Amino acid sequence: MKSALEARFRELCAEHGLAATHQRLVLFEVLQSMTGHPSPEEVYARVRKRIPSVSLATVYKNIHVFIESGMFREVSPHHGSLRVEVNELPHHHLVCVVCKSISDIDEWELGLLKKPKRLSDGFLVERYAVDVLGRCAACQEKS
Amino acid sequence: MKSALEARFRELCAEHGLAATHQRLVLFEVLQSMTGHPSPEEVYARVRKRIPSVSLATVYKNIHVFIESGMFREVSPHHGSLRVEVNELPHHHLVCVVCKSISDIDEWELGLLKKPKRLSDGFLVERYAVDVLGRCAACQEKS
């Protein structure tokens, strides 16, 4: 018998024109079973337990496929490489989910942003991601 | 004569116990003169114009030194490797600026977070970073 999860997976694949391969099904189930913010290596290790011959490249490719299909998100909406913040004024960021370009938005301007979905520069707002920055309990103890 | 910027740089170095080397001064001035969110390679290219013999390793090392000293910030508080978001409920993130660990905070819980500086799990809140996610004008035209 097929699980409800597998049925849901096949549905999503059909919806996005994806082949429902065994590797993808296992990857999907593994991701659903994980908590936190797993890295590709961690996911790979889990998938490998069920498909020892799976390749890391396949895991990477399909994580991207899933993200592009909207089946999962990635934690950081930013580019992969280090970027230096050279604007010292309080501000936040507009991040394009397609090209990953980043532009600044003043703090006060963000405050006005409750309703409008499209900004004056044409940026179409989809959602907000808030990072609360600080020090975790463990790091406070160490210092 | 020394510029005000150089004086400020020497002050900051003294404050953080750093040697005020020529390379660091130039890096500092270059960063101050840039806009946007430059990558280490872009910064390196600019520094190189003034110190052709500078190494990329030195630029990397000192960008980190500056970030650790609080002289500059990095754009993404959790850059590094790809992480998959497996929590489908609306939530945001608590990011430790020291160890970069990420934990989830419910959307409703974030709403209550106007005043408290320390959360029940010991996390000490320093600031917020908001990413407004969406599509930039250019990417909307392309699709």
Add this chain to the structure above:
DNA sequence: TTCGCTGCAAAGGTTTTGCATCGGA
């Protein structure tokens, strides 16, 4: 049967590290 998917290995890009030398305090 067909086209997309997989595994493999190699390449590519980014960042870090070890070490001898140099130079700021």
Add this chain to the structure above:
DNA sequence: TCCGATGCAAAACCTTTGCAGCGAA
């Protein structure tokens, strides 16, 4: 003078890519 900073080259990651063979539709 002395310890930290630099430059170089190599290594260490992380991720992507090319390609031959495989398998879902």
